[in-house]
Amino acid sequence: MAAYFLRRVLQIIPTIFGVSVLAFLFVHAIPGNPAIFLAGPNASTATIHALTVQFGLDKPLVVQYWYFLVNAVHGNFGNSLGDGQPVLKIIGYHFMPTVELAFFGLGLAIVIGVLAGIISAVKRNSAIDYTVMTLSMMGVSFPAFWLAMMLIAIFAVHFHMLPSGGDQGWKSFILPVISLGTSGAASIARFTRQSMVTTLTSDYVRTGRAKGVRESVLILKHAFKNALGPIITIIGIQFGFLLGGAVVVEVVYAWPGIGNLLITSVEMRNYPVIQTLLLILALEFILASLLVDVAYALVNPRVRYD
Amino acid sequence: MQIRRLLGGILGTAAMLLSTTVGVQAAAPTANITIAVSGDAVCLLPYNTNDNLSFGVESNIYQGLVGYNGQMQLVGELAKSWKVAPNASSITFYLNPAAKFSDGTPVTAQAVKQSFTWLLNPANHLVRTALYSVISKINVLNTETVQFVLSKPFGAILPTFAHPAGAVIEPKVLAKGVNYLCANPIGGTGPFVFKDWVQGDHITLVRNANFWNKAGAAKVASITYKPVADASARLAGLETGQFQAIYPVPNELVQSLKGQPGINVQIAPSNAAWYVALNTQVGPLKNVLVRQALNYAVDKSTFIKVVWGGYGQVLHSPIPPADTYAINAGNYPYNPTKAKQLLAKAGYPHGFTSVLWVGNSTESIYAATFIQQQLAQVGVNIKVEPMDNASLSSAIFSNNAKNTLRMNYTGWSASTGDADWGLRPLLATSSWPPALYNLAFFGNKTFDSYLTQGLNSGAPKVRAAAYAAAQKLAWQQAPWIFLGVSDNIWATRSNVKGIVVREDEVPIVYGAYVQ
């Protein structure tokens, strides 16, 4: 098992290298030139040239990539184009709001999703089960941004109950957390139910029931514990996804997070910021799936590693 | 127009007098103002700025030798008077002896020279160097007098100095470099000083306690800019009192704000002219009859009604009435029958097909869809191609644009407020992309010569005549579908006064006070 994890960790290096190359090629393949864009329509060719030099875009692509790579290895990700701020400082500003949102959104999703999933599995084929499953099916079918727009229209614009955007105080968390938590809770509920149904119908739970073990102990201690593997997987995937910034929801709520930063950076072709973000997001994604595997192995030692 | 500007001036002065009184009463202002705007600033160094929001923030911190006030009137800032040489080959500024930087250092002619020398240094790679490249020499005549000698006659030199990029920055801070100053706008002379900027979240400025000009001193303790991209989010924040002012207010939302107690909606014309540039070098659009036909085919008042919610005016010249030397150059009334006749006469009785490039904001797509609908009625079928702004700008500024661009919906606001900057970048032969923004690839020698006449003179009469001839010719040649001049719409809490959005779409907040 140790060898397996060592291999997994070592695989991160070529993957990240691949991501850095692909990210670089990809952002440069997108039409658009940050010097032209930032210089604006009333700029002369001289101005555009000045910016091109200022941004180091006059050098060949290979050289630009080499500089990026060498600097990145030394922990220097360059300066953002236009405002000239260190890239890591800018990403730092936007990181915490996204983490907070992911944390609360996922927290809500886990509490509601796991509870609903367990109840649904225990009361299989009851009215409660159908209701929960129907609601969860609806929850994963909403376009997230549409739900967000509707929530803003109702609670912020119409009733003035909650702020409609920005990160200012606990009230501003409510709508984005609901928007993100809805689909998360729905997915988690479905997986929890599926996993619980499997364990509840398994032999050892039946045996336990025959032996007269209390139902609540049976459900939580035996069935739920054994059902945890897939539930952790889905939670891990969700968390990785949310950390990448739920882009469209962040845009709708003007949330100063990673998702919004990604969109504005792409809009102005802010190469250093996009490249660094892509690297960080890829690392997050890889680490999240690694952690999921570790967690999975810990709760379910029978997993085979091949 | 002249009347409106005059009226604006009177009102502005009245407001200033009023606000001065209020300022005296409240010796140490405590109010804090938060204004929600549509996006974040990009760079707060005026010499490297290209967007109106950044200019808006800078207007609180920096001043030029001359500048535009909230009503777009040219006024002295650090200079108390100035003199343009009759042949427009030099300009001399006489500084206000009281003027001081925020750390108390006096603003001297030497400081002005050092500041502009830094701006003109190509090694600094500044966005705005090109705007002032006509300056060949800076002479310090005495501590309070500075003279700029130009490499060629340049009639628009005074408005160029009034441009928001023409700030005077304390020489000793310039050593900190472009990147530092972009994020930390210090060394200004304005009524506010920079406190902090958290990118994507807020910019806060506080009152400059050492401000040199008592009459213009800040009447609030601080100003905070909040970028809020979503319009209804800005609106909701204003309604709940989270924001004291918001800009812009989309026209669809004006009605829902107007009736509300405690909120004041303000609407004023901008100097942004909107049009569809028609590539005059390729295909059917080469023919002037076709271009005129397209102008008759689009119902401009309906455009303003449908697309802008009625907030704007029909354009009657390539430049908006707010620009200096603007005239009413003509009229293309809505007349689809005439449009069809002209098309038939030009050899296109069944119309033709073309492509319209447009930015991918909802508003732009909306406008393009309207143009598409209108032209379809005279048989001209348009494919609308929305592109994100960076893709669009690189398509426009590519060397091949002359062959690939057909039509482009766009707008232009001359930040110097002068006819030259409203016409030359958009219609002079020397301004074809990638040099500047002549998206119609309009190339007319007579037109070019009018522009040169206007630029070679410092005499307003000569300039007025030259630009009038230029506007009439451009109108008749119809290199654009002339659409309209949009209104600026902003809103404040009713007890917040002194905030205006200037014609050039720069929000001017430094005069804000709370009643």
Add this chain to the structure above:
Amino acid sequence: MTSPQPAAPQLERRQALVDVRLFLQRRSAVVGAVIMIVMLVLVALGPLIAPYSPSAPDYAHILAAPSLQHLMGTDEFGRDVFSRILWGARLTLAVGFIGAFASAILGTPVGLATAYFGGWLDDIVMRIVDIILSFPGILLAIGVIAILGPGLQNVIITIIVFGVPMFARIVRGSAISIRNLEYIEAAKAGGATNARILYQHMLRNLVGPITVQLTLQMAQAILVASSLGFLGFGAQPPTPEWGAMLAEGRMFLTIAPWVDIFPGVCIFLAVLGFNMVGDGLNDMLDPRLRR
């Protein structure tokens, strides 16, 4: 952009591939199927029953509330929202169908081959899949649209670019679980060619999970297309694609909510329909969940 899908179930060899009765026992699956059938009817008949042209403006009746003349009101150009929805059904569904099927057709062989052959091929291909999937989907989409230009066909290409690695990974996962089963070993021992084993023995046994993923992928495709439309990278005007309608109506949400509510509800229903059918298929094919 991607929400996780239920893990593909494992298959026993002799299990019936399609048992319609099991499907019909699931109420939600039936509801989903009904929604899909209604949508398909709209696709077929929509243009015939639409009372107005989807693109002709009527500036005198801008943003009119729903009424007998205009069942779903009119939009910012006075166009009939109901007619636009009817015309748009085929576009929205086409995005879902083409996007998902193309992803399946291209992604399935990759997943099968990597699972079956393993080794360096598996390592390299799966690293590439990891890299693509570690890109934020929306950025990938914006980039592809910016490179290829605007238009619905490029939206579909974008969906395929992300869908292929997704399919490859899921098919690979399911294929690995059957690769070492006795009958495959038996076929190998019997001298069957690789191609024959892959097709005859593996692909046929994976039809179930692939079908499930296909329906879920259709739902995803519709959501992705509408998100792209929302960000200004969707269909070109005046195309009445539902996502684009949603984006156009966004400015009027507070004063004319019908411009946004109806396309939103339609997208929701389409996605719901696909999800429900996928869910029903999933349960039908997973012996553990049978009731």
